[in-house]
Amino acid sequence: MSFYTSLSGLRNAQTDLGVIAHNIANAETTGFKKSDTEFSDLVAGGRSADPRLTVGIGAQVSSIKQNFKLGATEQTGSTTDLAINGDGFFAIRGAENNKTAFTRNGAFAVDGQGFMHDGFNNRLQLYAVDANGDVIDTTTTIDAQIPQANGAGAELSGISIGKNGLLSASYVDGSVEPVGRVALVSFIAPTGLRQLGNSQWESTGLSGDPTYGMPGIGRYGNVLSGALERSNVDLAEEMVGLITAQRNFQANAKAVDTATQLSQTILNLRS
Known part of the structure; x- marks a missing residue:
């Protein structure tokens, strides 16, 4: 024995x-x-x-x-690099398979169509907002797409993302228009998440269903633009x-x- x-x-x-x-x-x-x-x-x-x-x-x-x-936060200086100062996850949706995954890796970039993605053709999810930046519907999310020109035909000059997750686009005519607000997700038992690789997870019966919310509210945490969360x-x-x-x-x-x-x-x- x-x-x-x-x-x-x-x-x-x-x-x-x-x-x-x-x-x-x-x-x-x-x-x-x-x-x-x-x-x-x-x-x-x-x-x-x-x-x-x-x-x-x-x-x-x-x-x-x-x-x-939480891992250490590293300043990168790139506006599209995002970190979460809290327990939330970014929601990303595959452009081809329409499958939603969750990540703490906020190394996003903007493609030729204006979509913010993670390099694997997974697009960051936002809440739609009105002209004042207020969320219209908290039950659905949309792909983060930045218009390359505003209604007056002025070209895009830059973007900014606040701690509350509000993504805004600036144009050469001096106007600033809200695009959407970053959607964050939390789980009752994150240790039950299934690893997918590439710092991505999916929900399981052990983790519970994802609960969507907005940055700056409760346990979701704030969004830090120009920074990334390193490995813990x-x-x-x-x-x-x-x-x-x-x-x-x-x-x-x-x-x-x-x-x-x-x-x-x-x-x-x-x-």
Whole structure:
């Protein structure tokens, strides 16, 4: 039994090493959230067994839990780079598959049609606003598209995004027109989100349905233009975890070696 007990430890240590390696590999990935491996023990015994004689039979990975603490904010100077000072997520919708995903990576750009996208043809979602910048409908979102000219025919000269998420377009005739307000999303249990890669997530039954809201209200947080949220990976912490996982792997390997020696000794006695 000691072989299989130590084998479970070896497998768990290998999983832990893989999770730590993934964290380290994404230490510079914008909007990345680290993961932590959690374990639980296994025992051999039933309800009628003497609890004083319960035998442990190893451990198992109970979960690989995502850590959504805020990463450091880096100033970039680009207006279309956005960071969230709070718990919210940006909502992005695929231009081709119309599928909505959620991200903390606010590295957006504007394409030739005026759409703000993330580089993978996923468009930032906004609330439609009136001429005064007030939200018209909070039940639906629209793709962020910046008109390249206003009603008078004046060309676009620049854009600005306030802390409340209001996206405004400036034109060469001096006029400023509101385009929309950034829609943010929160979840009752963000650790239940499914990772899609590219610092994107989708909702699951564990995370609960997305709750849409506006920047500057409640837990969603403010939008910071000209900044990006860096990965929340702490390299020093990961290196300590890496050493611990390596020692755990070595200890379990030594236990397997010791069990092998004991078995060999017993076989030699019988012969």
